[in-house]
Amino acid sequence: MNFDMDIFMDALWRLSPGYLTEHLQLVIIPMAIAILISLPAGIIITRPGYRRHSGRVMAFFNAGQTIPPLAVIAIFFPFLGLGYGPAILALTIYALLPIARNTIAAIHSVPEDVKEAAMGMGMTPREVLFSVELPLSVPAIMTGIKTSAVLTVSTAVLAALVGGKGMGAVIFSGINFFRPELILAGTIYIGIMAIVIERMISVIEWMIVPAHIR
Amino acid sequence: MNFYGFILDNTGLVLEYTLNHISLVAVVLFFSLILWIAVGLVISRYDRIAGTIISLGSIVFCIPSISLFGFFMSVPGLGLGRRTATLVLVIYAMMPLVRSVYMGIKSVDPSVIDAGKGMGMTGLQILFKIQVPMAWPMVFAGIRVTVVLITGIATMATFIGEKNLGRLIHQGITRGNADMIIAGAVIVSLIALAIDYIMGRIEKKITSPGLRFEAGK
Amino acid sequence: MIRVDNIKKTFPGANSPAVDQVTFNVNEGNICVFVGPSGCGKTTILRMINRLIEPDQGDIFINGKDVLEMNPATLRRTIGYVIQQIGLLPHRTIEANVALVPGLLKWPRDKTRQRVLELLEMVGLRPGEVGHKYPHQLSGGQMQRVGVARALAADPPIMLMDEPFGAVDPIVRIRLQDEFLRLQQTFKKTICFVTHDINEAIKMGDYLVIVNQGRIVQMGTPIEVLTSPADDFVLRLLGDDRGVKILDLTRSGSLMESFQAPPKTSAGINGCIVQAIQPVKIALEMMMKNNSDQVGVCSGDKIVGILTWNSIKAHINRVSGDGP
Ligand SMILES: Nc1ncnc2c1ncn2[C@@H]1O[C@H](COP(=O)(O)OP(=O)(O)OP(=O)(O)O)[C@@H](O)[C@H]1O
Ligand SMILES: [Mg+2]
Numbered sequence: 001m002n003f004d005m006d007i008f009m010d011a012l013w014r015l016s017p018g019y020l021t022e023h024l025q026l027v028i029i030p031m032a033i034a035i036l037i038s039l040p041a042g043i044i045i046t047r048p049g050y051r052r053h054s055g056r057v058m059a060f061f062n063a064g065q066t067i068p069p070l071a072v073i074a075i076f077f078p079f080l081g082l083g084y085g086p087a088i089l090a091l092t093i094y095a096l097l098p099i100a101r102n103t104i105a106a107i108h109s110v111p112e113d114v115k116e117a118a119m120g121m122g123m124t125p126r127e128v129l130f131s132v133e134l135p136l137s138v139p140a141i142m143t144g145i146k147t148s149a150v151l152t153v154s155t156a157v158l159a160a161l162v163g164g165k166g167m168g169a170v171i172f173s174g175i176n177f178f179r180p181e182l183i184l185a186g187t188i189y190i191g192i193m194a195i196v197i198e199r200m201i202s203v204i205e206w207m208i209v210p211a212h213i214r
Numbered sequence: 215m216n217f218y219g220f221i222l223d224n225t226g227l228v229l230e231y232t233l234n235h236i237s238l239v240a241v242v243l244f245f246s247l248i249l250w251i252a253v254g255l256v257i258s259r260y261d262r263i264a265g266t267i268i269s270l271g272s273i274v275f276c277i278p279s280i281s282l283f284g285f286f287m288s289v290p291g292l293g294l295g296r297r298t299a300t301l302v303l304v305i306y307a308m309m310p311l312v313r314s315v316y317m318g319i320k321s322v323d324p325s326v327i328d329a330g331k332g333m334g335m336t337g338l339q340i341l342f343k344i345q346v347p348m349a350w351p352m353v354f355a356g357i358r359v360t361v362v363l364i365t366g367i368a369t370m371a372t373f374i375g376e377k378n379l380g381r382l383i384h385q386g387i388t389r390g391n392a393d394m395i396i397a398g399a400v401i402v403s404l405i406a407l408a409i410d411y412i413m414g415r416i417e418k419k420i421t422s423p424g425l426r427f428e429a430g431k
Numbered sequence: 432m433i434r435v436d437n438i439k440k441t442f443p444g445a446n447s448p449a450v451d452q453v454t455f456n457v458n459e460g461n462i463c464v465f466v467g468p469s470g471c472g473k474t475t476i477l478r479m480i481n482r483l484i485e486p487d488q489g490d491i492f493i494n495g496k497d498v499l500e501m502n503p504a505t506l507r508r509t510i511g512y513v514i515q516q517i518g519l520l521p522h523r524t525i526e527a528n529v530a531l532v533p534g535l536l537k538w539p540r541d542k543t544r545q546r547v548l549e550l551l552e553m554v555g556l557r558p559g560e561v562g563h564k565y566p567h568q569l570s571g572g573q574m575q576r577v578g579v580a581r582a583l584a585a586d587p588p589i590m591l592m593d594e595p596f597g598a599v600d601p602i603v604r605i606r607l608q609d610e611f612l613r614l615q616q617t618f619k620k621t622i623c624f625v626t627h628d629i630n631e632a633i634k635m636g637d638y639l640v641i642v643n644q645g646r647i648v649q650m651g652t653p654i655e656v657l658t659s660p661a662d663d664f665v666l667r668l669l670g671d672d673r674g675v676k677i678l679d680l681t682r683s684g685s686l687m688e689s690f691q692a693p694p695k696t697s698a699g700i701n702g703c704i705v706q707a708i709q710p711v712k713i714a715l716e717m718m719m720k721n722n723s724d725q726v727g728v729c730s731g732d733k734i735v736g737i738l739t740w741n742s743i744k745a746h747i748n749r750v751s752g753d754g755p
Contacts, residue, residue, distance in 0.1 A: 003288075062410075063407055063410065063411075066362045066366070066403075066406040066407055066409075066410045067366070067403045067406060067407070068365065068366030068367070068369050068399075068402050068403065068406060069366060070366070070369040070370060070380060070383055070384075070399075070402075071366075071369070071383065071398070071399035071400075071402055071403050072399075074383045074386070074387060074395045074398070074399050075395070075396065075399045077387060077392070077395060078392030078393075078395055078396060150276055153276075154276060154277070154278040154279075155278075157278040157280055157281075158280075161384075161387055162387060168280075171278065171280055171281055171284065172280070172373075174284055175280065175283075175284045175287075175373050175374075178287075178288065180284065180285060180288035183281050183284035183285060183288075184281075184285070186281070187277060187278065187281040187285075190277070190278055190281070191276065191277065194276050195276075323518070323521075325514060325515075325516035325517070325518040326518045326519070326520055326521070328483070328514055328516070328518055329512075329514050329516075329517075329518030329519070329520070330518075330520075330531075331483055331507070332478075332481060332483055332507060332512035332514055332518075332591075333507060333508070333512065333531050333532050333535065333581070334503075334504045334505065334506070334507030334508035334509075334532065334535055335504065335535060336504045339535070344520060347522050348520075348521065348522050422521075422522035422523075422565070423565055424520075424521045424522045424523065424524070424565030424566060424567060425521055425522050
């Protein structure tokens, strides 16, 4: 392997940092939108009135996750053209699936007898949701968010293909010009970003999950 | 917008790419199953290395696939082409496969294993008569996830010269040919969905009715 | 048959031994019951017999052979084991579960099948009804019956039974106990039986081993233990109704005053009679029902003696005194 240390150092310290903010945006904006949509959606779909549909909704989300990321990223290009917007939209959809899935699964997995006991003590459905179902599902929901975040950090690399920039720009030029130095430099930032974001979500989880069910 | 028009006009090309795609997935699956199921079985008996192997798998999983393709492409002796593509995809298959085998075997209720031991089963009899059959649904689910995953990531192998459905998407983007992109995306998605659906069906069939209840809970 | 000699076991990380200085014998055809509070080491003792746990020191002999010198798998196939958690294989049907050990011993298919049907009948399950079901489709009591059937499958001369009737309600438990005792009359198996229920222990046991904190505090036949508890712990374990329990194990015939010659009429006892082999407890029940302080004792349909309230009282005072 012809690995040029100078090119690598240059890519690591000078070239790649310029793409960091862009990449971060490609992760944070889709994640934020995805959470804002899928949490309430997950809660609504698990309410007794809609519960019977939740099997189908889950099947839909599961099927959605089987679609290859490259296909999701590319499919908006013909309609919306090149740019940041289509990339964000595609990444949002991709981030949404695991969060929604885990939210639904988490709320479903709260044991029926616990909920019945809560209702038996005179809690309203609303109180059951906020003081029983949600607290008990938080760990699993947070797992979904973590999975989704790590996935988005690496899928966002593909945004470069449709003009969305980000760290993908560095990595893909490494591919196009046969420069492993660029690929490595870009990947190091991606890896660090994935770890840091994952840690940060863990900290948030630690703060909001009640100690006794942690 | 007329993507089936594109498919009809380029039947030969689309067919070639599709077959290439499927054959790559098949080869990768062949090697992955042999390698990673064996690794999963081994680490389920040696807890000390299990943690290390599984976290290794998860780390690999966090690296963008394009980067892995890129690295291995630069390794002398690998270069562009199928060999590199196969290697990278096999590496990718590690996490879901090893993990599902390990988790499956570990999820077997200890009291059942205890009963087996108490009845006089040997270590291997316990593995093959209790742990493997009880873990099998979980392992099969892992295989299903892996096949779908590999089918998706295989599209990225187009960047190191594989001529598969990823190429339709990739070239469609570079040429600004919307029909080509959609054709590629739709076909690859349909394949992934079909595999997922069919294997989901099989998964239900092969699960012992005695275990279906537990899984359904 | 089974001889356990001064075994000791300390689990890694525990600061006191789970089992210590345990020595006992189980005679052929006897049921030896281990009884004691939760966590006292009963299961650990049992599991050392079939080598699921290896003792740190001490010896265990079965028919004079040291178990530590036998192949564990072969050893275990000759010892039926009913585990505390039942542990049926969830992916196999009930029939397949019962056929487990015969399968390991490579019995011919017909013989195995025959045996499985026979066993399911024996433990009171209808083979046609439950044979093809899976464990999760059975009730707790049915699963325990299957667990017992599975342990009996290869007709092992020795059985280790760890709270085999633990997961059922008291009524079903009594039925299972009765059925098992009935079977044992023909089986004559050598059985180590674990329970934490003293009533079950007294009922099932030919011999009791009372365990506390890993050590044996007393051994003996139920009546020996009841009449002379070794210490406060045993006394408390036996409960406040120790006297009644004794009367439950005493035959009416043994406390009666025999007639020299059979009386011409039974007028004096007003048809208030018990059989000589029935426990004194039943005689008491009869007295209360008939508001009388004596009952007639029969052997068959012949009246052979009379049992009075005073003689029962005297007996209780004599055997139980005021404790240890
Ligand atoms: N595998 C093990 N590892 C460590 N400690 C153990 C193990 N098995 C049992 N112990 C400990 O040894 C002691 C005796 O346990 P054992 O299971 O023999 O009790 P037991 O009398 O059968 O109780 P129970 O009636 O609840 O079944 C307990 O303190 C328990 O915590
Ligand atoms: Mg026990």
